[in-house]
Amino acid sequence: MKLQRLLAIVLKELRQLRRDRLTFAMIVGIPVMQLVLFGYAINLDVRQLDAAVLDQADTARSRELVAQIEATQVLTLRYRVSTPQEVNDLMRRGKISVALILPTDFEARLERGDRPALQLVVDGSDQVVQAAARQLARFPVPDAAGWTQQVTPIEVVNFYNPERRAPINTVPGLIGVILTMTMVLFTAIALVRERENGNLEMLIATPVSPWELTLGKVLPFVGIGLVQVTVVLLLGKWLFAVPVRGSLLELYLAALVFILASLSLGIFLSTLARSQFQAMQLAFFTFLPQILLSGFMFPFAGMPKVAQWLAELLPLTHFLRLVRGIMLRDASLFELWPALAALGIFTLVMLSVAVMRTHKRLD
Amino acid sequence: MASIDDSATVIRVRGLSKRFGTTVAVDALDLDVRPREVYGFLGPNGSGKSTTLRMLCGLLHPSSGEIEVLGHHLPKDAEGLKRHLGYMTQSFSLYRDLSVNENLTFLAAVHGLPRKRAHQRIEELLNRYWLAELRHQLAGTLSGGQKQRLALAGAVLHEPDLLLLDEPTSAVDPQSRREFWESLFELADAGTTILVSTHYMDEAERCTRLAILDRGRLVADDSPQRLMEALPGRPLLVECDRPRQAQQVLEGQPGVIALAQIGAALRMLVEDVEYENPLSERLRTAGIEARLVSGTANLEDVFVAATRQPRQSAGEAS
Ligand SMILES: Nc1ncnc2c1ncn2[C@@H]1O[C@H](COP(=O)(O)OP(=O)(O)OP(=O)(O)O)[C@@H](O)[C@H]1O
Ligand SMILES: [Mg+2]
Numbered sequence: 001m002k003l004q005r006l007l008a009i010v011l012k013e014l015r016q017l018r019r020d021r022l023t024f025a026m027i028v029g030i031p032v033m034q035l036v037l038f039g040y041a042i043n044l045d046v047r048q049l050d051a052a053v054l055d056q057a058d059t060a061r062s063r064e065l066v067a068q069i070e071a072t073q074v075l076t077l078r079y080r081v082s083t084p085q086e087v088n089d090l091m092r093r094g095k096i097s098v099a100l101i102l103p104t105d106f107e108a109r110l111e112r113g114d115r116p117a118l119q120l121v122v123d124g125s126d127q128v129v130q131a132a133a134r135q136l137a138r139f140p141v142p143d144a145a146g147w148t149q150q151v152t153p154i155e156v157v158n159f160y161n162p163e164r165r166a167p168i169n170t171v172p173g174l175i176g177v178i179l180t181m182t183m184v185l186f187t188a189i190a191l192v193r194e195r196e197n198g199n200l201e202m203l204i205a206t207p208v209s210p211w212e213l214t215l216g217k218v219l220p221f222v223g224i225g226l227v228q229v230t231v232v233l234l235l236g237k238w239l240f241a242v243p244v245r246g247s248l249l250e251l252y253l254a255a256l257v258f259i260l261a262s263l264s265l266g267i268f269l270s271t272l273a274r275s276q277f278q279a280m281q282l283a284f285f286t287f288l289p290q291i292l293l294s295g296f297m298f299p300f301a302g303m304p305k306v307a308q309w310l311a312e313l314l315p316l317t318h319f320l321r322l323v324r325g326i327m328l329r330d331a332s333l334f335e336l337w338p339a340l341a342a343l344g345i346f347t348l349v350m351l352s353v354a355v356m357r358t359h360k361r362l363d
Numbered sequence: 364m365a366s367i368d369d370s371a372t373v374i375r376v377r378g379l380s381k382r383f384g385t386t387v388a389v390d391a392l393d394l395d396v397r398p399r400e401v402y403g404f405l406g407p408n409g410s411g412k413s414t415t416l417r418m419l420c421g422l423l424h425p426s427s428g429e430i431e432v433l434g435h436h437l438p439k440d441a442e443g444l445k446r447h448l449g450y451m452t453q454s455f456s457l458y459r460d461l462s463v464n465e466n467l468t469f470l471a472a473v474h475g476l477p478r479k480r481a482h483q484r485i486e487e488l489l490n491r492y493w494l495a496e497l498r499h500q501l502a503g504t505l506s507g508g509q510k511q512r513l514a515l516a517g518a519v520l521h522e523p524d525l526l527l528l529d530e531p532t533s534a535v536d537p538q539s540r541r542e543f544w545e546s547l548f549e550l551a552d553a554g555t556t557i558l559v560s561t562h563y564m565d566e567a568e569r570c571t572r573l574a575i576l577d578r579g580r581l582v583a584d585d586s587p588q589r590l591m592e593a594l595p596g597r598p599l600l601v602e603c604d605r606p607r608q609a610q611q612v613l614e615g616q617p618g619v620i621a622l623a624q625i626g627a628a629l630r631m632l633v634e635d636v637e638y639e640n641p642l643s644e645r646l647r648t649a650g651i652e653a654r655l656v657s658g659t660a661n662l663e664d665v666f667v668a669a670t671r672q673p674r675q676s677a678g679e680a681s
Contacts, residue, residue: 008472012461019460019501202456202517205420206473207445 005208009216013190017220023186027224031178031231035239038170049132051098052079052090057106065118066100074132075100087121097123098133171236172323173296175255176316178232179225180262180290186224187266188279190217196275210358218263225259226252246326250333254326254340258319261343264350265315271357290316318342372431373398373525373556374419379428381414381579388414390579392428396558396572401551403570403587404560407670411579412560413453416527419558420450433524446474449518453529453560455510459503463494463513466502467520474521488516491546507534511543519550526550528559532566544569564662573662577670587662594660596620596668597636601629603646603653612649616642621667631655632664 017024055062070077075098081087087099101119103109109117122133191214194200203213229252236242244251265286273279291297293307294316300308311317318339325331325339333340376394380387389411396402404412417423419432421441430437435444457466467488471481489495492512497505502513511531518526528547532540544566551557559570567573568587575583575590583590603609606629610622613631618638623630633639639655646653 002475004475005473008469012458012465012469015465016458016460197459198452198454198456199458200456201417201422201452202450203473204422205445205448205450206470207442207475208473 002212005212006216006219009208009213010219013217013220027182027186027228028231030182031228032235034174034178035171035232035235038174048076049074049098050078050096051075051100052081052087052096053077053100053102054081054084054087055100055102056104057102059107061110062102062106066102069100069136072136074136091121091123098136171232171240171242172327173294173320174236175229175232175323176258176294176319177291177296178228179255179259179319180287180316182228183221183225183259183262184266184269184286185280185283187218187221187263188269188273188283189276190221191267191270192273192276192279211355214267214354214358218267221263222256222259225262226255229255242327244327245330246332251323251326253333254319254322254336257340257343257347258315258322261315261319261347261350264347264354268350268354268357271354290314293317295320312342313346315343315346318346371398371434372396373400373433374558375429375431376419377429379415379418379430380426381411381418381423382426387579389418389425392576392579392581394574394581394584396556398556399551399554400571401547401557401559401569403567403573404558404576405562405567405573405666406560406576409578410576410670412576413529414579415576416450416529416558416560420448420527421445422450446521447524449521449523449526451514451518451526451528451531453533455502455514457502457510457514457517460501462499462501463489463505464498466513467517470517470520476521484520484522488520492516508536508539508543511535511539515543515546519555524555526555526557526559528557530560530562532561532563540566564666567666568662575666575669582669583665587665590665591660591662594665594668596632596634596664597639598658598660598664599631599633599639600656600658601631601646601653602656603629603651605651608649609646609651609653612646612651613642616645618642620671621664630658632667 090096099121269282293311321339372395374396379392381389467485618634620632
């Protein structure tokens with residue numbers, strides 16, 4: 001290993017990257033696009049949802065509250081119904097996605113403050129609606145100002161999707177998904193490119209060692225990965241107010257470890273692929289299980305045991321535990337050590353297999 | 364590497380073979396290349412020239428046989444050899460999306476040239492190979508001949524003792540080829556040993572020594588002059604007014620090694636003088652007025668004879 005050679009390769013790789021407009025655009029474009037795409041689903045600024053109101057109390061106060069909620073423009077009250085049955089019907093047929101239900105004892109509940117005074121029934125099969133409902137649930141009911149903290153004045157009832165997923169869960173997960181996509185794909189392609197373009201034949205005849213070459217080509221991607229993390233964090237904060245509750249440094253450390261794991265997967269794939277197209281296919285082949293099983297798409301606890309075991313082998317599963325722990329629960333890396341160790345082991349295994357498969361020859 | 368003893372061989376190959384599955388690309392090759400030689404590799408497509416060159420620089424593992432290059436035994440000691448070796452691949456293998464300058468700078472760093480020396484050497488090469496004006500152009504946008512010059516510059520950047528060139532002048536115009544070969548002799552004069560594969564007879568003729576490969580086997584190995592003198596057949600010119608018909612008549616006749624129409628005449632290579640009369644008889648009976656004139660041997664005759672009759676001319680070299 002010689003530093004001069006390593007630097008020469010890194011420099012060359014950066015130059016090529018700068019000239020490769022498409023790749024360059026994708027490195028920045030993928031995080032932004034994904035965040036906006038997924039962000040739309042968690043966009044809290046939803047307006048004009050079709051709604052029905054079932055005002056069983058029908059008092060001055062209840063009518064006033066309905067008018068106030070309507071004034072927020074989150075809901076458009078299309079139907080005034082008189083039985084819960086009608087609410088059910090409208091929702092099943094997709095006519096409405098939200099229903100406001102004010103019980104007959106609305107006034108009494110407001111006075112006592114021991115049970116929610118208002119029910120918000122939402123179509124839980126729709127992410128957008130869920131997010132809007134949560135926003136509405138925070139609507140200040142004027143007469144409940146003096147309530148104790150245990151009971152919220154508005155109760156949200158999820159139809160069709162009782163297991164409610166916080167939208168905030170999506171952004172930390174998205175960091176993992178974006179890193180998986182770019183790190184694995186771009187390294188695998190970058191490493192195969194040299195072989196496919198015939199540069200390798202020239203390089204093998206020089207004193208470059210295969211590991212200088214691999215490391216030199218992969219190092220720029222570590223930096224790129226960290227830039228992507230930053231882009232997602234900043235956009236997440238500006239657009240969706242996603243917090244980082246734990247230590248930012250530890251978050252970056254976790255990301256770094258995950259980047260290394262993904263890069264080693266990319267390096268391993270590059271030893272299997274003969275062409276850039278194959279590398280791309282292999283990379284996609286590893287995305288699907290990662291995205292489906294890691295807990296990004298579906299809750300981990302709800303998956304069958306076999307799927308859970310399989311998921312334990314995937315780096316994204318462990319990174320999601322790290323990133324959600326740090327960002328949302330203010331957990332420390334130390335507390336999350338099993339996930340960190342799993343990523344470390346994954347990296348070592350992948351690199352070892354890749355080393356065994358790499359030799360400085362053409363045949 | 365210390366300076367090379369002139370009596371020593373730069374490349375010594377014994378019984379070298381390479382198989383790809385069932386194909387035998389190189390078959391029991393023996394080769395000796397001495398210092399400062401411009402050693403030519405001639406052979407039809409697929410005869411194993413590239414495969415041999417690749418084994419000589421450690422890119423491919425031989426299936427069997429011994430290779431010693433500049434005192435390094437391959438494939439064991441391939442890494443030690445690499446700093447003394449320059450290799451120019453058959454197809455352009457520098458980075459198309461880097462400029463001329465960037466490519467050379469990269470190679471200089473890869474070979475571990477100190478920064479100052481690298482700069483100096485690159486300037487020198489840019490001037491020698493007429494690349495100075497193109498230094499900021501992307502390598503992928505260079506013309507065929509410019510690419511070859513850049514590749515040569517890249518291969519000699521670290522001043523190797525041995526230069527392996529795989530068809531360096533394919534797709535290069537005659538004038539540029541001449542210039543390219545001038546620079547090869549310049550390098551040879553400066554002490555570099557050169558092994559170069561080619562399909563051009565005029566280039567082959569300029570080599571100090573020539574090996575002809577056919578289907579992986581060495582079928583001739585000597586200086587071009589001696590190869591022509593020792594031509595196993597006799598070149599004849601068939602002068603007639605209907606060379607195409609004459610060619611059809613003569614095709615496949617006993618004693619005929621090769622036929623080629625050259626302008627209005629027909630060039631024929633026959634195995635021996637004794638076939639001359641029966642062949643002109645054959646033409647006459649076919650109703651073609653022709654005169655057979657003996658021609659002078661050229662390298663193409665040697666090439667055709669050697670690659671058509673591998674058994675007879677194998678091991679022709681003394
Ligand atoms: N990697 C490989 N796998 C399988 N067969 C190969 C491989 N490389 C070369 N061959 C075969 O070996 C034989 C020799 O090929 P080689 O490239 O050495 O020929 P060549 O003399 O350089 O031909 P050309 O003049 O066309 O460049 C050919 O039949 C070729 O198909
Ligand atoms: Mg070839």
